[in-house]
Amino acid sequence: MASPDALLVVIRHAPHGSNWLREGLDAALVAAAFGQPVHLLFMGQGIMALMKEQGSGAPGQKATLPTIDMLEMYDIDTLWVAEGALQSMNLSADSLIEGVTLIADQEVPELLSQHAKILNF
Amino acid sequence: MASPDALLVVIRHAPHGSNWLREGLDAALVAAAFGQPVHLLFMGQGIMALMKEQGSGAPGQKATLPTIDMLEMYDIDTLWVAEGALQSMNLSADSLIEGVTLIADQEVPELLSQHAKILNF
Amino acid sequence: MQYGLLVMGAPYSNPAPHSALRFAHALLSCGHQITGVFFYHDGVHNASSLMAPPQDELNLREAWAELNQQHGVQLDVCIAAALRRGVMSESEAQRHGKQACNIAAPFELTGLGQLLELQQRVDRLITFA
């Protein structure tokens, strides 16, 4: 799955709380548009970006789900989620959108080492 | 010590990490300059503002200690520190500047309720 | 009742201004008055007239200005916090030898004393940060 020339974008911030998530996803989309293979790893509160029932925010605050849905159009189809993070948030995988790949926490260091380029948001 | 017309300024952020500490202390100084009695409560990382050995930051980043020293000139002489916070940071009172008043954690709710005005930084 | 709001988060980087604005409209529809909004810390960016979010996102500066125009809510911006962060009125720009400015009426650059006065005057001061 991981390839040495792929970019790993790590997403650690939830929707609405800041602009980190939005700007992290933008970086992933632009890299993909430039033809780079892109993989996403969701850690901690970043997992909230994958909640399937999320709506838009207060008036004028964009929803994240449409951007997540766009990932596939850009050939970004690897969305890793560390199992431990899910558990520590008391979330089950059923709450998340489809197409997410659960990985064991111990695999996270390996993932990072397999990618030559990493951007951490 | 607490008076119902006094302003309680709560300081929860450490020096250098953000501008919360600086701008919280500014609010305390301005209130005192306007003649309001002002008390300070330091919680969590805010206690770091009282470290007696702290220097200035990177070139161009102001030190906090000179501002702390100014408090007395503005008749702000009540600096409360919750004991539990000190302990949970593994700090002893010896590391702090003089003139700090240690209080038990259980007294914190009482302090807040005794002040009609609170600003939380 | 008379309310005052203290806003300390920057638009887009922090949900606080959005929450504050929603709360303000709920206050008004419940029949309360808003004496003033004080922008402090990163909240000073709410006043920037150069803010240009994508068209499908709310322009917070405009939304605050509307609150002033329709409900007479005073919009005060802490001058020290603003200057440090690059938010500057025409007269401050002149004083600092700058060619441009990015804050204008209905926002007013003012001292921190204004916040303390607001806190004294209102029945409730609510912080959004």
Place this chain on the structure above:
Amino acid sequence: MQYGLLVMGAPYSNPAPHSALRFAHALLSCGHQITGVFFYHDGVHNASSLMAPPQDELNLREAWAELNQQHGVQLDVCIAAALRRGVMSESEAQRHGKQACNIAAPFELTGLGQLLELQQRVDRLITFA
């Protein structure tokens, strides 16, 4: 070696720009080259020409500009992150019908692609956030 820096914190609200600047000078004194600095997220405020900190504090915009003038370090600012936060060049100001602008050379508004290109070109990309 060739280094690139990614700066994502705002001056005064975050120590990241200060750390980045110290690191940049250490790099140069160790004999390395800095190809470019990319400002993203709240880091775009580093480029604001209206920033006016108290005189005893460092003006970060000036410090970055100096790095460009003395060592040819390219200073790129993400345009989408900047516009949303009220950081705007003269040409963008015209396009958006604004009366003023607050970013000028040696800072350049550019797309995110520039960051990815920088990451490809350099031996090391170090993030300050």
Place this chain on the structure above:
Amino acid sequence: MILHILTKAPDSSAATQMQQALGEHDAVLLTEEAVTAALDPSWVVWQQCQPRIFLLSEDLISRGLASIAAENKLPTLEMEGFVALTEQYEKTVTWY
């Protein structure tokens, strides 16, 4: 009697500090990131502050947590309920 407004997650230092400051008759409103407390009904503040602790409905919805909050039978408020709380409590303190 104070209304505490928490805007950060239950595992944040802001949440810890709020908990230390919480008086016996105080109330708590969970907004913004703090609504993730809906995922953790065993969070100590739920007990400590019952029945005067509420989640802001709009922030639950935007984060996809509304149905989880409903399943866990957690008390929610609309924006008007937030206003009503600030009427009722003379002081509010925001923890961020």
Place this chain on the structure above:
Amino acid sequence: MILHILTKAPDSSAATQMQQALGEHDAVLLTEEAVTAALDPSWVVWQQCQPRIFLLSEDLISRGLASIAAENKLPTLEMEGFVALTEQYEKTVTWY
């Protein structure tokens, strides 16, 4: 082999995430707020990453923690040492 740069306190979620991402041969540099780790020699990452974990000296000094770090015999680096680490490790990841 990755150099991890932590800029937030050891009890932050950034620190937790870094710890999860830490590979066997990785190194850690503690900067900015992260230098408060000097107060807690029992922090699990000190053991996990020994002998490849360092505190940035300048940030210790500005926070008044230099003598505590010295008492606890914790390894510190100057800015030039930070540069040397980035030469040595091909990738760096910053946790903030």
